Amino acid sequence: MSLAIELPGLKLKNPIMPASGCFSFGREFSQFYDLSDLGAIMIKAATEHKRLGNQTPRVAETKSGMLNAIGLQNPGVHKIIENELPFLKTFDLPVIANIAGSTIEEYENVAKAFQQTDLIDAIELNISCPNVKEGGVQFGTIPEVAYEVTRRVKKHSNVPVYVKLSPNAADIVSIAKAVESAGADGLTMINTLTGMKIDLDKRRPLLSNKVGGLSGPAIKPVAIRMIYDVYKAVGIPIIGMGGILTPEDVLEFLMAGASAVAVGTANFQNPMICKELIEQLPATLKKYGFENVKEAIGSGHSV
Amino acid sequence: MKLIETKIKSITVIAKDTVKLDIHVDQDLLETIRPGQFVYIQIGSSSEHMLRRPISIADLDKEGNQLTLIYKELGEGTRKLSRLRKDDSLNMLIPCGNGYRIDQLEMTQALLVGGGIGVPPLYYLAKKLIEKGVNVTTIIGFQSKEDVFYEEQFQRLGKCYVTTNDGSYGHQGYVTDIIEQEQPQFDYYFACGPNPMLKAIEIKLKDEKGFLSLEERMGCGIGACYACVVPTKDEKSNKKICQDGPVFHSGEVKI
Incomplete structure (x- = not known):
């Protein structure tokens, strides 16, 4: 069975890719399997300059999930282009670059830096990071602001731009429509939900940032609902994410309306998860009566 | 891996x-x-x-x-x-992670200091040091008598001091008190335990060469998620505990 799917800027061998922030730039996972097996890779968020991120503890386990508040630690876009992307070029692997910023100008500057190279295939515009004081999620929760940052990043990009939506928005459909009208080529959703865990012994939030982003199977129903609603409201493709662990989860995302999916937290429990899902997906599609991936997309909308 | x-x-x-x-x-x-x-x-x-x-x-x-x-x-x-x-x-x-790179070190005497659940990795370290012909002195600290383990095992490998915070077993006090009282001789020290203990050891032994093993809540465990970081001493960059550590040179990171 062919798992191939074509999206703006992306010729995917299969619809499975690691989610941004959970896979760094691929190096560590390349010791377990050939990265060329993946549909694509979403690399760790790039900002204009190096960022050290938040204090530790930065992660906490929760029931069927985890909270993280890394705080966008990254070496800066120029070092990523210089040191990380050439390594990824050695694989047959579409690269989706996640870009973040504190100001619209910073987003533009990161996009411009990538524009000078031919090392990426698409941009994932991160207007939904909940773990930084400035920028991040505030760009993703107000439709007018989401529109503006999308429009301006599009101007400085020679590759398709996918906008990563925040589940923390009051109405995710209105954000999706706003970024579509600003020229977004696709959507990725959902980013993490803000959450908190309190340390009973210390009587204070466990994460040093207090608040973190909740990910993992615990948020999957939220992601499915949001993709289901957004799929009906927009005409651009969706890459779905949020707690995927099994091939049935992948199919559920496709049925809700995702054209491809990203796997995040599950890489920590099982570093082989993406490869295993790619191997298991054909049997699951077949079991539920699908001949290929394309047929399954949006198939959960039959009344 | x-x-x-x-x-x-x-x-x-x-x-x-x-x-x-x-x-x-x-x-x-x-x-x-x-x-x-x-x-x-x-x-x-x-x-x-x-x-x-x-x-x-x-x-x-x-x-x-x-x-x-x-x-x-x-x-x-x-x-x-x-x-x-x-x-x-x-x-x-x-x-x-990266362990203690003892193959690259010249020494005749080593001091091993462990606190609580930081004690276990020192046991295999002690055995490897003895294989190299190094004399090993160990100081292991626990909260209380009921927490103590591996004292006999360490005694078989060299001199071993046990401390408990509440004095219910061995010496009463902290591992650093034993360092102060006994003034053990060593070429390198190797410490593993909670951060406050490591900090106290690093200060107490500031003129000595040594290695500290850190712990932190981890995400991926292989260096991809940047959850378990520790800033370098100059605070200009971060080291990943799971990948660059958990063992660091004394003075390398800010505990």
Whole structure:
């Protein structure tokens, strides 16, 4: 069975890719399997300059999930282009670059830096990071602001731009429509939900940032609902994410309306998860009566 | 580093909430392990625990294809681990991190200082140092008498001092008090334990050369997620504890 799917800027061998922030730039996972097996890779968020991120503890386990508040630690876009992307070029692997910023100008500057190279295939515009004081999620929760940052990043990009939506928005459909009208080529959703865990012994939030982003199977129903609603409201493709662990989860995302999916937290429990899902997906599609991936997309909308 | 599915040979409680796990690991994989490295264990195969648990390597027996891990039950995940029995399987990444690179060091005497669940990795380290002909002095500290473990094992390898915070066993006080009282002679020190202890040791032994092993809540355990970082002394960059560490030179990172 062919798992191939074509999206703006992306010729995917299969619809499975690691989610941004959970896979760094691929190096560590390349010791377990050939990265060329993946549909694509979403690399760790790039900002204009190096960022050290938040204090530790930065992660906490929760029931069927985890909270993280890394705080966008990254070496800066120029070092990523210089040191990380050439390594990824050695694989047959579409690269989706996640870009973040504190100001619209910073987003533009990161996009411009990538524009000078031919090392990426698409941009994932991160207007939904909940773990930084400035920028991040505030760009993703107000439709007018989401529109503006999308429009301006599009101007400085020679590759398709996918906008990563925040589940923390009051109405995710209105954000999706706003970024579509600003020229977004696709959507990725959902980013993490803000959450908190309190340390009973210390009587204070466990994460040093207090608040973190909740990910993992615990948020999957939220992601499915949001993709289901957004799929009906927009005409651009969706890459779905949020707690995927099994091939049935992948199919559920496709049925809700995702054209491809990203796997995040599950890489920590099982570093082989993406490869295993790619191997298991054909049997699951077949079991539920699908001949290929394309047929399954949006198939959960039959009344 | 390998991802393996292996079997438990025995599981024993050796002190309060402290469990020793002997597991089967093939000799050729054991050959690659350095003292101070750890394994990253999956807790069950359901979605309940999405994060693995880092557990330090206490000992290994190459001919017997056996690895010994010692951990403390600190939460739900480690308690679940303790419910496993002989022949149950265990999924782990092995070996993780950079250990103590003792092959590159010239010395005749070493001081090992461990606190609580920081004690186990020092045991395999002590054995490897003795193989090299190094004299080993160990200071191990615990909260209370019921927490003490491996005293006899360390006594067999050299001089061993035990301290308890409440004085219910051994010397009353902290490991640093023993350093002060006994003034042990050494070329390098090796410390593993909670951060306040490591900080106190680094200050007390500021003119000496040594290594500190750190712990932190981890995400991926392989260097990809940037969860378990520690700033360098100049605070201009971060080191990843799971990948660059858990062992660092004294003065290398800001504890």
